Amino acid sequence: MECLGIIAGGGPLPVVAAREAxxxxxxVVAVAVEEAASADLANEVDAICWVxxxxxxxxxxxxxxxxxxxxxxxxxxxLDLLFSRVxxxxxxxxxxxxxxxxxxxxxxxxxxxxxKQKGITLHDCRRFLSSIVLRKGLLTVRAPSSSEHQDISxxxxxxRAIAQLRIGQTVVVKRRTVLAVEAIEGTDAAIRxxxxxxxxxxxxxxxxxxxxxxxxxxxxxxxxxxxxxxDAGATALALDADQTLILDREKVVATAxxxxxxxxxx
Numbered sequence: 723m724e725c726l727g728i729i730a731g732g733g734p735l736p737v738v739a740a741r742e743a744x745x746x747x748x749x750v751v752a753v754a755v756e757e758a759a760s761a762d763l764a765n766e767v768d769a770i771c772w773v774x775x776x777x778x779x780x781x782x783x784x785x786x787x788x789x790x791x792x793x794x795x796x797x798x799x800x801l802d803l804l805f806s807r808v809x810x811x812x813x814x815x816x817x818x819x820x821x822x823x824x825x826x827x828x829x830x831x832x833x834x835x836x837x838k839q840k841g842i843t844l845h846d847c848r849r850f851l852s853s854i855v856l857r858k859g860l861l862t863v864r865a866p867s868s869s870e871h872q873d874i875s876x877x878x879x880x881x882r883a884i885a886q887l888r889i890g891q892t893v894v895v896k897r898r899t900v901l902a903v904e905a906i907e908g909t910d911a912a913i914r915x916x917x918x919x920x921x922x923x924x925x926x927x928x929x930x931x932x933x934x935x936x937x938x939x940x941x942x943x944x945x946x947x948x949x950x951x952x953d954a955g956a957t958a959l960a961l962d963a964d965q966t967l968i969l970d971r972e973k974v975v976a977t978a979x980x981x982x983x984x985x986x987x988x
Contacts, residue, residue, distance in 0.1 A: 917954020
């Protein structure tokens, strides 16, 4: 049986991928980051090893021990782990010192190169997340209004620009005015900040990059996103089709319809 390694951070994506991979006939081995990955992951894989966020040597050793040559990297690593509570080993320390910068995508791409040198190939994560990849179309009963479409077009252009600069992937706009740009605080916090500044009635646009590395996490929305949209008084959410993952779609759509929120993927 072919073996798949899952390098797992927090959130449900590693569990979703593990289930899909096993349905596809893979033996699944997880290397899970302590204080980030869910304990539930152990019930969905054939073997699991827990490592600290900076223990790159231990991570590679665990994959090698299970003879893993193909892997995916999924889930979030809380930024406070990266900045204040990293448990590192010598390989991790040397890796950290060699980084050209410490942006998230730089770290992930560099980890991919190190793994490749060790004979472990990282793959497009969508292969094992096909059930939650968002396709083009309107998700909700209500479609964006004419004015919301104008804000979406305006916001999408700006969101693509900041995404290319590796700043963030979400903007909050109102009447073609930028209220918030996502940075290190994350999508939900940016949505709430923009909603507060705009006093509700805002439009949110979340995009992928034109050069998005599909080996790593794509933009994700889920029930928590809709809660943030409700808190912000948002009226529309625009997303990129085929580059966005949606968690608990039925709940997301049902809640959005109850709120009169328009969600569209282009």
